[in-house]
Amino acid sequence: MTECPKCGLVKTVKNGCHLGRQRHRCKDCGFQFTRATSKGRPASEKATAVLLYTLGLSLHSFVNTLKKISMKN
16 A cells, blocks of 8 residues: 555555546545656666667667666666
């Protein structure tokens, strides 16, 4: 479950969508919020993928390259 950013409790319920994002409402304090953190990849990893793609690497090649890079970190 999602933690309320206002009171910190985990008593939240889904409460519709706003701009295509899931909204939540805290059962305790009534605060409504959307998820604040991104669920995607870091921007540096996205930039590396775009760079490798523009250099002409195949999808399979740059996925393997990204895996090797992420294993080093």
